[in-house]
Structures are given as C-alpha cells and as structure tokens.
Amino acid sequence: MKGSSGCLIAPLGFLGKNAPGPRKPESQAQADIDPRGIGILTPSVEIVSSPGHGRTSLLWAMVFMLRQLSRVWPGYLCWPLDHTTGSSLLEIHEALRLGRLPEPWSSSDSLPHRFALHLRNMNPWGERQFVIWDAPDLAFTPERLGTTGTPRQVSWNKPFFWFLSLSDLDEVRARFLDLELDELIRVRHASGEVAREYPLRVVIVLTKGDAIGDLPPNLRCFLKEDPLARALATSEGGPFRARDELELEQPIGMNADYPEGDPISAYFRARNQIDELARDWMRSNSSGRALLARADDMNVKLKFSLVSATGSGFISGRQLATAWSPRRVLDPYFWALELGA
C-alpha cells in the first residue's frame, strides 16, 4: 500500500456506498501506531465540541483544504499517514463535491475516527503531522463516550480546538460561556495527567460563521472573501476539478488579481485580524467578557477563529444545494501550530 517514501497509494474502490463513512471499529492501541513503524501517532490537537456544533463537517473541510493547499502554496505537500486517512481523503473529496453532509453522530453506527496527514514545506513551521480525532470528548459530550468502545487517551498538554456554534446555543448557554471553559479546565485537572507543562491553550473556533445572525459585517467579509477559497474557486473547474494534485508546478492563484499579494500571505494577514476582531466582538457582550476574563484568570491562552465548513446552509435534508465552499477552515490549525502543536 505504501511506497518507500511513505506516500500511500490509494486503492480503487474507496468511493463506496456509504461515503464517507470512516466508522470501522478500531482499537485505540492499533490506531495510534504510526503505520510507517516509526513511533506513535499522538494527536497534534485535541477537540472539544458540544453535539451539533459542526465537528465532523469542520474536520472534513480542514482535511480537504489541507490537501487543496498544495495548489496555492509552492512547495507544500500533504499526504496521508495511514490507509484509513487515505480512504477518507477520497471519500471526503467526493462528499464535498456532491454537497453531502456528514451523518449526525449515532450511538449505533458512529465510532471515533482519526485523520493523520503528513505536511511538508509549510513555512514557517516546516514539516508537521496533522493528527486529529473526530470523537466525543470528556468535557462536552461525555454521554457519548459510552458508545465509542474503549475511550481514547486524551493528550491534555496539546492545544485544544473548542468548536463553538453561537447560532446553536440557546439563550441560557450563550450567557454562560465562561462556565463551559471552566468545565474544560475542570476535566483537564480531573484527568490526573498533571504534567501540565503548558498552560491550557485553546483555539475557540466559531463554527457555522455563515449562520451567525449578528456577526459584525467586517468579520462576515473575511468569510466571504477568503483568499484561499477564492483562489480555488476561480481556478479552472473550481476546487473539485480532476487531476488537481498533478499540477503542482503551476500553483494557481499566484498571478490572480489579489490586491494584497498572493493568497497565502493575504490569508495569514486576515487570520490575525480575525482573531483581534473576534476578540473585540466577544468583549462587546457580557458573556464574552466573562469568558475572556475567566481565561485570563486561569492563565488560558486563547485564540479566536471564525469558520464556515460548508459556506452555505442552503440544504435539503443532508444535501447541500451546491458543492461545499469551506471558508477560513485552516485558521484553527495554523493557530494551533503557533501555540505549539
């Protein structure tokens, strides 16, 4: 299955009837072993998310965009570290192209799933592994842990993504965001893994950004005008054309009309601005202020990002009307890298 370089050659037949259903039982011990035999694949980032806040959709969009990034980032390469991720890459690409949404978590069918990618020439971070679990967490979805077989070991010293869909919070929960952070801190302490060499580092990922009703217009603009989404969309055939990865020598978008330079530079500039603007926006209401104050009090390092995995909520059942158009979905990972992932 793998070449000597570690590249996985995906076998045919991945695009099966349940695409993309990465839900085969797999023990934790087996899953964590690096298939190349050079160690253990520990998660680079951990995730906490309440049910229905877009965890699986966002992870699909992240994996998709990490792969697509090679079309706009000269020298960058991305390949799967295991067979399961190789399968998932193909299945996710197809699901996004056809506008399919992931099935909601169900106690009978759903099992934790790991994505493991190797990323190379990703300046300024160089070479990294993107290893991340799509699984229930102890903090916000403990009731689902019983459905997943052996609970996996959480790396409490890694940076965390906190996927938070403001549009899915009810009135009460929206007023008590600081208590949710408290809960994460409490569970981390209770884990017994008291190494805690690092303060808790959390990227608050505001998911479903397209559906946030009172989102400030400047933040909404960043979603609408994501330079990576634009570069991919304006390329011939859009982001889903065939043979994307065969054209690395001619990265798209580099000569396009970007007033602020190439899409990658523009993307990173916007990421920093979004963090600041989102922080200001959170500070403008009492719940956000309480969250920021609590994080400060507990020495939690916070970064903010705003994403939209699908780019649209124009759906019928679990079917989007158009192909996915992920926006700003790599910001959380790039923040995690800066936080030491």
Place this chain on the structure above:
Amino acid sequence: MLWCEEVGAYVHWLPVTKIQFEYFLCAAPDAHFDAPWYDEILRLNPRISPCELGARNYWRALMTGLRPSEAQRFASWCGDDYRLPTEAEWSSIFHAARKVPPKNEPFAGMCEGASDRVQEILWRFDEVAPQIAQQMRCAPSLGSQMLLQFGTLEWVQTGSPPSAWSVKGEPAPGFCGDLSIPGLPAEPLIADPESCRFAAAGFRLIRFRSPEISGGAQAKNGSAAGSRGKEAES
C-alpha cells in the same frame, strides 16, 4: 410591483409572501397544492401573521420551500406576462437597487388595489425594514428594503435560453447562512431542485406589461403583484 428600467419590467417589491400565495391556494383548482402539501411547506419555514412580524423572524412571512415548477404555476396563475426572472435580470435588479437609497414613502401606501391582508403585511415590512438594516449593520438601500439582501435565496432561471435553475440573493443569516456573493455568477446546483425542497428558496416575479392594463391578476392574487406600478428611481 416596481418598475425597473434596467430590465424593462415590473418587479415584485418583496419576495412572494405566504399571504399572497394563500390567495392562489384558495383560488387555484389544482389538486397538487392541497392541505398536506402546504403543511409540508410550513414545516420548512413556519408561518407568522403580520402582527408577529419582526426583525428576527420576518422570513417566516415569505413563501419558501417551493420547487421552481411550483413557483412557475403561481406565476402562470398571476397572468401570462408574469414569470420568474433570469439570473441576468435578477442581477441587474440587484445592482440597480443597491445603489438607490431606500424609499421614504411606505410601499404599502402605493398599493391601492391590494387586499387588506397584503396591505397589512406590506405595512409591517415597511416598519421592519430599517430595523433589518440596523440589525445587519448595513447602510439601508432600496435593495435591502426590497429584501434582495437579507431576504431569501430566490429561484432564477439560468442558461440561454433559460433551461436550468439556480438561486440568487443573500438570505438573512438567521434564516439561512450563505456566503455566496450576490454580484457574482450563481453557483451551479448539484441537487435537483425538482426533487428536493429547500427551506430557504423563495422567489419573486417580474412582469413585462404595465399592471394598469389588466386588473385581473390584482384581483386574483390580491397582492403587490397586481398593484399600481410606480417608477423606481433606479
């Protein structure tokens, strides 16, 4: 309806409302549009009455969830000269209307022929429009007043000659998140619009003949569609 010089036609002031469509449901002898059908539609986007209409629920007053063919049947019932706009027509209307400041005169006051129910909902929309612009923190324009922005996604015909369907518009985020840019070409639909029902899909009609010529449609749909036309500043 409002005259739009850019397309040389009258355009619905707002996307078609449920109240307008209910006139059609009452009058049209069409078994397809029976009570279970309307129940299904209302499950997608529940109805509100004009007195409940506010800046955080106004989309519930709009008729959405229809398939394009069903919207076309409504257009045919309104009259032979009514139809759904093409993508190019919709874009022209949008670009023209967003450059024009909002009308100070209530639109409801211009619709002398509209029924009381339609007048009532138009009044409510007139009242709520500034709140919507304020809520969305955008400069009010005729486009936002007409809910070309912050309304629904609207069915438009695409292709030349028109042979397919797509949607245009910028829906209210609280109703349907969507990051497409109305000024850019519509994304091709993957899903079959005649086999799926999209809760956020509404529509408006255009008319290529002066509304004064025939009062039939006005009487039939009791709506702004049949109201006296006014020249828009666009």
